[in-house]
Amino acid sequence: MSSHMEVDNEHGFAPLKNDLIIRTALGQVVERPPIWVMRQAGRYLPEYHAAKGSKDFFACCRDPEVASTLTLQPIERYAGLIDAAIIFSDILVIPQAMGMEVVMVDGKGPHFPNPLKSPDDGQYAELMRNPVDVATGLDYVYKAVTLTRKKLAGRVPLIGFCGAPWTLFCYMVEGGGTKLFKESKTWIYKYPNETKALLQKIAELCVDHLALQVKAGAQLVQVFDSWAGELSPSAFRKFSAPYLAYIAKELPPRLREMGIDDDVPMICFPKGAWSSINSVCDMGYHVIGLDWLHDPAQAVKAVRDRASIQGNMDPGLLYGSEEAITEAVKEMVDGFGWHERQGAWIVNLGHGITPSVNPDALRFFFEEIHRQTKSS
Template identity: 70%
Template sequence: MSNFETLQNDLLLRTARGEHVERPPIWVMRQAGRYLPEYHEAKGDNDFFACCRSPEIASTLTLQPIDRYDGLIDAAIIFSDILVIPQAMGMTVEMVDKKGPHFPDPLKSPQDQQYKDIMARDVDVAKELDYVYKAITMTRQKLKGRVPLFGFCGAPWTLLCYMVEGGGSKLFVQSKTWLYKFPNESRDLLMKISKLCVEYLALQVQAGAQIVQVFDSWAAELSPSSFKDLSLPYLCYISAHLPQRLRELKLDIVPMVVFAKGAWYALDDLCNSGYQIVGLDWLQDPAEALKIANGRVVLQGNADPGVLYGGKEAITAVVKEMVRGFGGGKQGWIANLGHGVTPFVDPEDLKFFFEEIHRLTAS
């Protein structure tokens, strides 16, 4: 690992360890994203995945919100995408303007040669995703210790959905077909993805990530029993095996965050899943979540991202409710949105959101 400058703001990492802190740390999902005008300047004519594959561009995009909101946010998250894992597995993924990610040739059935090839392939994530690790190391160097840096990956269930649907979906026809028609092959694919996620996250930590998050963006598409069968075991596999892999690499253990969007019914299970931090979406009541967690984990979240369209008065009201629900936030809470920053948000409204959390949680 490279020698990095001493961390100046360790508020988020202290909170992740369960310590009593002077105020709740703040960051938001999709933080290094397309809502900033400077993003489009740095991106230039490069497509989305070309930006991910360029350590220089990815590190620049990661730092843009840290620079713009200097002193207001307490972590950076590397500019990348959850779908780099399917790419490393040999699948083609394109980012289509105004549509999102697109797989021209998704997995159709376990009988297809593509599925057999993917299951047989020995994926070298060290080689295939080297550009991510280079971007992380470069970003840590550029950060100069200002705030800690998040690494991340997609959860196995969410990645399977993309790989069989060919992109985002409203009905998840193919995902449900695989779930119910090919349960054994689905589990085999989920385990293969899980093992790749462990290695990918470990190498992110080796490159300089100080905390990692697993995004289960399509968890809401599962029933409670299906979540216990097809998502939770693989989330737990990652949380159990990542520390082991870090020890093998002689690296420090880092805090782990799980964010299962829409799986409000599984909060108790997620608190026992081996992660130190559980992210909440905006469908959960903070005070109720705090009761269920009962000190087992740190909670992260969970303002409705849509409030950023509503103006200052609405933002203040939502922040007040959130701070009150999380008991003032001096322990056990990382302030965040309940999902990522959505398109067309005014960066000044996001700044006001950060400022209000600071104001309403000041010692």
């Protein structure tokens, strides 16, 4: 397994008691599939609202004590059922570190008051010209990682993450979430060279950010390409794939430069980019995350032995009956070939858990996975 001995010794972290997700990510045969869910620390939990109180979302991210408390809430509520924590943070901290203002609007989501309009608006030139020191600008994330890892006391590994360059770029030019991607498509088809230059700068910052999270105590990392499915296969090859591949290629040597020689598992989640799954498998990530539009058995055939797979139950099933969840779990267990392969599968949803899910429904999902994958 990945020991992180240098990081452990530097911070005095407790030994890891549950390394199931790390062994699975590295392709080892395991006794049961590990489980965690995207956005598991969040608004569906009543204790989240109690701890957050009236604090602004990004203020919570910037307070290591609050961020660590929120990260640990699902670990404590579902003790013994889940196998990883993911640091409470946001993908948009990188645009913030670049100098862009981002606010979280209740009921609407993230909002950029001054998005990038065009390469000629002055803001683009400033973003490209100004050096970005994430070690200083995002120091609060690394403090939260270290504090959380200490509070975990070895119960489960801690996942660090970043947004993929393409997804961050979309937010930066759209000004928030969108259904049309009008500005993003205008940029890539009108200003392709300027777009690629910005994507490369973001990719370099992603490597910095992930490496510093590992140095601070993260034991796995995930890259969220939430808007990958908005690109045609051709456009994905030009505007997402090179930058995802850059992160996978550059992170390991960066970690070695920091004195971390372990094989830190890297997860790539290119949501919606099912037509590009083959190319993603060859980028060097240990794990490929699937959204719920993938058929598990077909995904296993496509990925083969090039990576482990993470996913992929529809989060909407958590609104359904226990019978529906049981059936969906059986389809995943059979589709991912768990009983034959005994590995290569990390259980997750096909996207983040939604805010109005009943926490008991998620508990039933976890328990059903344990029941159906128990060794006979």
